[in-house]
Amino acid sequence: AQSVTQLGSHVSVSEGALVLLRCNYSSSVPPYLFWYVQYPNQGLQLLLKYTTGATLVKGINGFEAEFKKSETSFHLTKPSAHMSDAAEYFCAVSPMNTGFQKLVFGTGTRLLVSP
Amino acid sequence: DVKVTQSSRYLVKRTGEKVFLECVQDMDHENMFWYRQDPGLGLRLIYFSYDVKMKEKGDIPEGYSVSREKKERFSLILESASTNQTSMYLCASTFDSLNTEAFFGQGTRLTVV
Numbered sequence: 664a665q666s667v668t669q670l671g672s673h674v675s676v677s678e679g680a681l682v683l684l685r686c687n688y689s690s691s692v693p694p695y696l697f698w699y700v701q702y703p704n705q706g707l708q709l710l711l712k713y714t715t716g717a718t719l720v721k722g723i724n725g726f727e728a729e730f731k732k733s734e735t736s737f738h739l740t741k742p743s744a745h746m747s748d749a750a751e752y753f754c755a756v757s758p759m760n761t762g763f764q765k766l767v768f769g770t771g772t773r774l775l776v777s778p
Numbered sequence: 779d780v781k782v783t784q785s786s787r788y789l790v791k792r793t794g795e796k797v798f799l800e801c802v803q804d805m806d807h808e809n810m811f812w813y814r815q816d817p818g819l820g821l822r823l824i825y826f827s828y829d830v831k832m833k834e835k836g837d838i839p840e841g842y843s844v845s846r847e848k849k850e851r852f853s854l855i856l857e858s859a860s861t862n863q864t865s866m867y868l869c870a871s872t873f874d875s876l877n878t879e880a881f882f883g884q885g886t887r888l889t890v891v
Contacts, residue, residue: 672818695878706782706868706882707821714878753820757878764809764828765836766870766880770820 667754669769677777682726682741684772686754689735695757696737697766698728702750710752713737724748749776781805784869784883791890797856799886801869807881808874810852812836812844815866815885827852859890 670685688694695714699707711722718730728739737754754769785800803810809828813821813836823836825844833844841863845853852871856863869883 669820697878697880699880706884707870707880708882709879712879755880764872765823765826765834766811766872766878767823767837768813768821770818 667756667767667769669752669754669772671772672770673773673775675775675777676744678746679743682739682744682748682774684739684752684754684774686728686737686739686769687735688737688754688756690756690758692759693730693732694759696728696730697755697757698722698726698737698739699753699755699768700750701753701771707753710739744774744776746776746778749774782869782871782881782883784867784886786886787884789886789888791856791859791888793860793890795856795859795890797859797888797890799854799856799867799869799888801852801854801871801883802850803852803871803881804850805871805873805881806849807871808849809872810846811870811872811880812842812852812854813868813870814838815868821868824854859888861890864888864890 666689668687697712698710701707711720713720713730721727751773782803811826812824827833827846843855867886870880
């Protein structure tokens with residue numbers, strides 16, 4: 664079964680520092696790939712997605728992610744963290760063998776930003 | 779804007795009760811999903827539906843059933859609630875397989891006592 668691994672349940676950075684959240688997937692055929700963010704007491708919202716085409720994807724709030732097929736990775740980055748980035752981040756995949764219908768999520772990474 | 783609405787933000791039910799969680803989307807989406815979210819476990823797929831009256835089991839369907847009689851509504855049913863079903867339940871929808879951005883409801887925090 665398709666799986667998604669997010670390394671690190673918590674990541675702490677200082678305001679202004681680089682943010683790097685890691686995501687790896689298990690599939691011989693690249694799925695569609697997503698990053699979602701969840702702020703406290705809210706549902707999830709889409710940050711960015713990769714389906715086909717350019718492997719560097721830009722999203723909202725200054726985030727971007729790069730699809731690397733050889734590494735089966737889709738890490739999320741932001742050059743300079745802001746206090747408002749503190750939230751939980753989920754990587755998700757939509758496997759080709761489900762017609763890209765199904766969405767499978769990782770266990771999430773909580774980003775903590777200190778002043 | 780797409781809106782996914784879950785009928786309750788908070789629910790408290792007794793062990794053994796039959797529980798209905800309702801989800802409605804207003805943008806004619808084909809696919810709808812039910813997840814439960816638990817600390818350290820992320821979102822786990824319970825069931826999803828890609829058409830009216832069509833459903834597929836997700837990763838943790840045991841103890842749950844679903845109903846999709848109309849395209850806009852997807853219901854999650856706990857036939858006999860148990861304390862281990864205390865969790866946050868999230869509903870989501872996507873337009874189709876080509877437009878796969880998922881839109882989520884605000885979640886229902888269910889406590890079974």
